[in-house]
Amino acid sequence: YRALGEFGGPATASFSRLWLGKAIYSGKMNLHFGRVNEQYGDTARIGPRLLLTRDPALIRKMNAVRSPYTRAEWYNSLRLHPTRDNIVSFRDETIHNKLRTQMSHGYSGKENMYLEHDIDERLLQVLGLIRSKYVSTDTEYRPMDLARVTTFFTLDVISTIAFGKSFGFLVTDEDPFDYLKQLHVFLPAIMLFSVFPDVQKIMRLPLIQRLAPQATDVTGLGKIMGFARDVVGERFGVDKVVRKDMLGSFITHGLSREQLESETITQITAGSDSTATSIRMTLFLITSNASIYSTLMNELTTAHEENRLTRPILRDTESRTLPYLQACIREGLRIYPPVTGLLAKEVPPQGDVIDGRFVPGGTSIGWNSWGIMRLKRVFGQDVDVFRPERWLPGGGQSKEQIDNMEEVVMLAFGYGRFGCLGKPVALMELNKTIAEVSLPSFSLILRYQDN
Numbered sequence: 023y024r025a026l027g028e029f030g031g032p033a034t035a036s037f038s039r040l041w042l043g044k045a046i047y048s049g050k051m052n053l054h055f056g057r058v059n060e061q062y063g064d065t066a067r068i069g070p071r072l073l074l075t076r077d078p079a080l081i082r083k084m085n086a087v088r089s090p091y092t093r094a095e096w097y098n099s100l101r102l103h104p105t106r107d108n109i110v111s112f113r114d115e116t117i118h119n120k121l122r123t124q125m126s127h128g129y130s131g132k133e134n135m136y137l138e139h140d141i142d143e144r145l146l147q148v149l150g151l152i153r154s155k156y157v158s159t160d161t162e163y164r165p166m167d168l169a170r171v172t173t174f175f176t177l178d179v180i181s182t183i184a185f186g187k188s189f190g191f192l193v194t195d196e197d198p199f200d201y202l203k204q205l206h207v208f209l210p211a212i213m214l215f216s217v218f219p220d221v222q223k224i225m226r227l228p229l230i231q232r233l234a235p236q237a238t239d240v241t242g243l244g245k246i247m248g249f250a251r252d253v254v255g256e257r258f259g260v261d262k263v264v265r266k267d268m269l270g271s272f273i274t275h276g277l278s279r280e281q282l283e284s285e286t287i288t289q290i291t292a293g294s295d296s297t298a299t300s301i302r303m304t305l306f307l308i309t310s311n312a313s314i315y316s317t318l319m320n321e322l323t324t325a326h327e328e329n330r331l332t333r334p335i336l337r338d339t340e341s342r343t344l345p346y347l348q349a350c351i352r353e354g355l356r357i358y359p360p361v362t363g364l365l366a367k368e369v370p371p372q373g374d375v376i377d378g379r380f381v382p383g384g385t386s387i388g389w390n391s392w393g394i395m396r397l398k399r400v401f402g403q404d405v406d407v408f409r410p411e412r413w414l415p416g417g418g419q420s421k422e423q424i425d426n427m428e429e430v431v432m433l434a435f436g437y438g439r440f441g442c443l444g445k446p447v448a449l450m451e452l453n454k455t456i457a458e459v460s461l462p463s464f465s466l467i468l469r470y471q472d473n
């Protein structure tokens with residue numbers, strides 16, 4: 023009770039996790055986190071031995087390469103495989119670091135020859151799906167659930183780039199093995215386990231383990247586990263498939279068959295919902311503001327008319343030359359950072375001093391991504407407004423401020439030795455999708471497909 027007494031926070035947080043449990047249960051945890059740091063300062067107490075911070079400097083310090091901070095108990099909840107840890111859940115930094123080095127080549131795209139091509143193929147499939155099923159006519163109104171289609175897209179992208187085989191969600195425009203349905207139960211459960219570590223211990227009991235997803239299941243995460251097991255199996259043995267993709271890179275860098283099975287499941291879950299959230303929220307924010315939408319369309323139309331965009335899908339390098347598009351993507355990540363879980367790190371045994379206050383060893387410090395992205399001292403006074411202009415010269419921020427904003431918004435992908443390995447993939451997906459779906463010459467792509 024006294025240990026973190028110098029930090030402000032909700033009254034019950036000093037002796038229980040009640041406040042945190044309620045915040046998570048409400049389904050609006052991001053808003054509760056935002057308010058708590060607004061009220062009690064950049065670092066606040068939200069539970070016994072648990073702080074929440076929106077201070078970018080503290081986050082960089084905890085995640086820095088030589089920092090003595092480690093992953094806190096929170097990360098145990100990210101163990102998806104029934105018996106094995108994975109790159110996101112290992113708390114031993116030596117093991118995590120080794121795995122990260124082995125896997126970074128595959129994630130960076132340097133050893134994945136098909137990365138950009140695979141994303142293009144899936145994007146063309148989305149555009150084809152829209153054309154065949156969701157273009158309204160004079161007599162028929164055909165609404166499309168953007169949230170669903172973006173999730174199908176990112177799931178098919180990640181499966182294709184991970185092991186050269188798409189799950190096929192876009193082909194059928196269906197969730198044939200109830201993956202999404204189970205995710206709606208599964209993700210909130212992860213959040214609950216992360217707050218109440220004792221529940222995790224119960225989940226590890228052999229009897230309960232039998233209820234957990236299995237590779238033999240015909241639905242949900244278990245089905246994905248079975249898919250991963252089969253695809254990994256094809257890469258070993260006498261008639262093994264050799265392919266220069268992510269899986270191929272991981273094998274080259276020494277991952278065992280068991281590790282691969284566990285890591286591929288992680289890859290699917292880490293890389294699909296996060297990117298889909300970003301795409302759908304950014305598209306939603308752009309298209310619900312006529313002025314922003316028309317400014318973006320003008321930029322894209324001009325680039326297209328000046329033959330600066332490869333058809334049918336623009337190159338990733340081309341998208342980076344379009345300032346308004348890039349501003350919209352950054353503003354989307356800022357207004358709606360997709361990863362809002364605590365990602366708590368643990369203070370080293372000797373303790374630390376934060377803002378002049380002593381924090382004992384073993385204290386967990388979670389991040390408040392929602393709060394970070396709404397820091398007025400970084401982004402300006404109108405932080406709740408989706409305003410891509412803030413990223414451009416003349417939009418109210420100086421060059422130095424924009425450079426600082428860039429560094430802070432990229433914290434949405436974590437930082438340093440815990441930073442997102444899939445960031446280049448996610449940004450490529452965002453760059454291409456936001457541009458192509460917004461492009462007024464969308465009809466030209468449709469005609470291209472006809473030919």
Ligand code: HEM
Pocket residue numbers: 109110122180289292293294296297300359360361365434435436437439440441442443444445447448
């Ligand atoms: C907009 C999309 C994405 C966002 C915002 C995002 C964000 C994050 C964050 C915040 C972390 C954790 C940092 C920490 O533990 O402190 C993370 C880790 C990770 N992400 Fe992403 N991510 C995205 C997309 C992806 C994609 C597409 C992939 C796969 C291709 C991916 C793979 C990973 C992996 C493997 C890790 C674990 C890295 C490690 O433990 O060393 N992510 N991501």
